[in-house]
Amino acid sequence: MIELRQIEHAFTLGRKGNERRVPVLRGIDLTIRQGEIVTLIGRSGSGKSTLLHIASGFIRPTNGRVTIAGQDVTDYGEGQWADFRRRYLGFVFQNFQLIPSMTAFENTELPLVLQGVPAENRRKQTTELLEKLGIAAYADHYPSELSGGQQQRVGIARSLILNPPVLLADEPTGSLDSENEEQLLQLLQSLNREHGITLLIITHDDKVASIGNRTMRIEDGQLVSPAGTPNEYRKLEVVKP
Numbered sequence: 001m002i003e004l005r006q007i008e009h010a011f012t013l014g015r016k017g018n019e020r021r022v023p024v025l026r027g028i029d030l031t032i033r034q035g036e037i038v039t040l041i042g043r044s045g046s047g048k049s050t051l052l053h054i055a056s057g058f059i060r061p062t063n064g065r066v067t068i069a070g071q072d073v074t075d076y077g078e079g080q081w082a083d084f085r086r087r088y089l090g091f092v093f094q095n096f097q098l099i100p101s102m103t104a105f106e107n108t109e110l111p112l113v114l115q116g117v118p119a120e121n122r123r124k125q126t127t128e129l130l131e132k133l134g135i136a137a138y139a140d141h142y143p144s145e146l147s148g149g150q151q152q153r154v155g156i157a158r159s160l161i162l163n164p165p166v167l168l169a170d171e172p173t174g175s176l177d178s179e180n181e182e183q184l185l186q187l188l189q190s191l192n193r194e195h196g197i198t199l200l201i202i203t204h205d206d207k208v209a210s211i212g213n214r215t216m217r218i219e220d221g222q223l224v225s226p227a228g229t230p231n232e233y234r235k236l237e238v239v240k241p
């Protein structure tokens with residue numbers, strides 16, 4: 001479903017005429033099969049977010065190819081990426097990114113509004129999804145009237161409303177307490193099991209990492225399998241750097 005081939009990335013820092021290149025990713029190969037959950041760990045600054053941004057078209061890699069759902073998207077322009085993201089990718093962020101002046105219902109239906117879906121259909125789809133995620137009772141609440149766990153569910157509802165086959169998550173439980181973290185992990189696993197959603201999750205947290213069918217670590221700009229970590233009881237696959 002997602003293929004990253006020989007991804008290299010270097011940022012350019014410093015003033016014009018005095019720039020230096022800082023390599024962050026040095027030849028990442030990662031294939032994520034449809035219906036798989038892959039968790040990506042690595043110390044702060046190791047390049048996890050950079051890789052996620054490359055997989056979602058917000059950063060163009062210095063080298064390498066990105067293929068998602070059989071489409072080579074590496075050279076897509078901004079408009080093509082925006083269209084592709086709408087159809088294929090959902091995002092889950094640590095800080096939810098809800099619009100404060102909109103209710104849970106309005107936040108969730110927003111992508112449908114932008115697509116021009118008629119109000120009747122929007123209401124039906126949004127209500128069904130909020131029910132599925134256990135937050136229908138809070139449909140009329142504004143984000144400030146919701147707990148962190150509820151806000152995260154609304155964020156996920158909005159990500160799922162267009163039925164993307166892939167969810168990309170950046171520290172999805174970073175703002176949640178342990179009870180809400182547990183519930184969110186169960187939700188992500190059930191979305192994967194019941195709807196076959198492919199998940200790539202980056203995290204610092206071993207517990208979050210443990211829901212992956214595979215966990216990979218970024219080290220010195222390359223991917224390694226973290227055998228010997230607390231996750232070693234799971235099936236791990238070594239990906240050649």
Ligand SMILES: Nc1ncnc2c1ncn2[C@@H]1O[C@H](COP(=O)(O)OP(=O)(O)OP(=O)(O)O)[C@@H](O)[C@H]1O
Binds near residue numbers: 011012024045046051
């Ligand atoms: N826009 C940018 N310009 C220059 N350097 C950047 C930029 N974005 C990230 N970096 C650098 O690239 C490296 C990798 O950053 P990245 O955010 O991918 O790490 P991370 O593993 O996600 O870290 P964290 O776990 O702390 O979020 C860091 O050294 C960072 O300073």
